[in-house]
Amino acid sequence: MQAFFFPTGDALRLFGVWRGVEAARRVWVLCPPFAEEEKSARRVLTLIAQELEKRGESSLLFSFRGTGDSEGDFAAANLTAWREDLRAARDEVKKRAPHAEIALLGVRLGATLALLEAESLGAQTLVLIEPLLSGRSFLMQQSAKKQIRAQLTGEAEAKSDHSPSDDLDGWKLGAGMKTELSTLDLKREMPSFSRKAHIFQVGPRAEVAPPLQHFADGLNSQARAVVMPPFWNLIDYSDPAPLLDGLKSEVFDG
Amino acid sequence: MAEHALIFPNARGENLVGVFHEPLQTPRAAMVMLHGWSGTRCGPHQMLTRAARLFCEHNYAILRFDFAGRGDSDGDTELATLATMQGDARAAFAWMRAQTPAPLLVLGLCSGCEIAVASVEDSLGGAILWSAPVFAALPSEERAAKKRGANLKKYARKLLNPSTYAKILRGQIDTQAVSKAMAGGGGAASKNLESNQPGQLPRGFRNAALEKWRAFEAPRLQIYGGADPITPEALGWYRDNSGREADVALIEGANHSFYGLDWEHQVFERTLEWLGKWQREREK
Incomplete structure (x- = not known):
């Protein structure tokens, strides 16, 4: 395992953890979800990286600019810059393992960004875990969650120099990010990926929800339901065995 | 200022991933930050990363790292306990002491405060505790019942509100989390x-740690959210179980993890003020 910073095209440094050998046949870029969801998802992504390492594959788990330990101001970040960050991660992988195939695995917004960039990054394998289909719905859910928590616990509205909708539980949402998230709609504008993607729904339902099934159909891919708590939303640790089993049988063993 | 990604081993040989924030000048003090039970070295809403960057600008050297079984570090999540985390914290103290002879402080967030309590050494210059819970609380029926009672009253009041019902029906409320809070579970x-047994504390751990904490005489700061339900009980516990009175700051209206930009800002400002006072007292 190596922990390091690697550069973006505009001279920021992104934090990354490399697991596995540099001579691996396939290297995975692991794309975390949005901001606070990254905190809860980080361990699951590490466990996926460890599983890959056991199989002789390598991975780079990184943080987008303005999140985790990566440089940059979250308030100035936007989806365009995060797509550039994915490119920087791919470049770092190519520097370390020039002959390896690139595989992308993303969770939530990380999955969405991975899909948007998969074709241009030359990814041979693409795994999307609960991809975010609509940025507008995501923002509405975040706002509702905050209001409901305040209502249930009696906490005050945090005072801020910014509009309450710009303070996403301690994350300052910049105008660029807000605009790009609001217009992000994979159901309306389906990106193209010339190979089959592996799509996982994670939650209490054993059947894939119609919107995700429709999305998978549009990608000419199959979606699979994994019954386990939505780990990116949890405060406590949750056993990711069902997801790891699904990844092994559907992707890693294939 | 420079930020260095690093890996260092704990006593069990597991690799821990961290970041060292190195100030431009000789540091006034060094600080090891300890994250919460199921968190990472960055903290909720990146609070520990942001704090480390700010404090480093004020010339403090900072080490943040993931405990074994957490974040990017090696180790088994299920086997982590306050005792394994205490060992990790001591490995971090040793790493930091090898970088600088500056006086060493420890900063904990939520359960990270329990690790701070369990890890204090005479040579530590002080402790900063953000949202410190009661140390090594047991899942006793008495505690659970008390918490259940208080939560039930609170949530029953909320559930009488028709708009809450509408939100539950629309799937906007995480009813699982609410049930958990009502049951007094979690943590x-x-x-x-x-x-x-693996995954539980060794016999005698709590008493041994408490004895050291009670004998620990260095200055300490405790910050709590005014709307955090743990605040009254935790403050009482620390008053009764500490060898020295803490400086206490309450952030009005704030929740447990200070989920708001202004609350986070207030926590940082109060901490920097206290660090200034701490340094002036050392220089006397």
Whole structure:
């Protein structure tokens, strides 16, 4: 395992953890979800990286600019810059393992960004875990969650120099990010990926929800339901065995 | 200022991933930050990363790292306890002491404060505790019942509100989390039994740690959210179980993890003020 910073095209440094050998046949870029969801998802992504390492594959788990330990101001970040960050991660992988195939695995917004960039990054394998289909719905859910928590616990509205909708539980949402998230709609504008993607729904339902099934159909891919708590939303640790089993049988063993 | 990604081993040989924030000048003090039970070295809403960057601008050297079984570090999540985390914290103290002779402080967030309590050494210059819970609380029926009672009253009041029903029906309320809060569950309490079994504390851990904490005489700061339900009980516990009175700051209206930009800002400002006072007292 190596922990390091690697550069973006505009001279920021992104934090990354490399697991596995540099001579691996396939290297995975692991794309975390949005901001606070990254905190809860980080361990699951590490466990996926460890599983890959056991199989002789390598991975780079990184943080987008303005999140985790990566440089940059979250308030100035936007989806365009995060797509550039994915490119920087791919470049770092190519520097370390020039002959390896690139595989992308993303969770939530990380999955969405991975899909948007998969074709241009030359990814041979693409795994999307609960991809975010609509940025507008995501923002509405975040706002509702905050209001409901305040209502249930009696906490005050945090005072801020910014509009309450710009303070996403301690994350300052910049105008660029807000605009790009609001217009992000994979159901309306389906990106193209010339190979089959592996799509996982994670939650209490054993059947894939119609919107995700429709999305998978549009990608000419199959979606699979994994019954386990939505780990990116949890405060406590949750056993990711069902997801790891699904990844092994559907992707890693294939 | 420079930020260095690093890996260092704990006493069990597991690799811990961290970031060292190195100030431009000789540091006034060094600080090891300890994250919460199921968190990472960055903290909720990146609070520990942001704090480290700010404090480093004020010339403090900072080490943040993931405990074994957490974040990017090696180790088994299920086997982590306050005792394994205490060992990790001590490895971090040793790493930091090898970088600088500056006086060493420890900063904990939520359960990270329990690790701070368990890890204090005479040579530590002080402790900063953000949202410190009661140390190594047991899942006793008495505690659970008390918490259940208080939560039930609170949530029953909310559930009488028709708009809450509408939100539950629309799937906007995480009813699982609410049920958990009502049941008084969650957190690390079940891991605090002393049994010598893997994933639980070794026998005698709590008393040994408490004895050291009670004898610890260095200055300490405690910050709590005014709307955090743990605040009254935790403040009482620390008043009764500490060898020295803490400086206490309450952030009005704030929740447990200070989920708001202004609350986070207030926590940082109060901490920097206290660090200034701490340094002036050392220089006397």
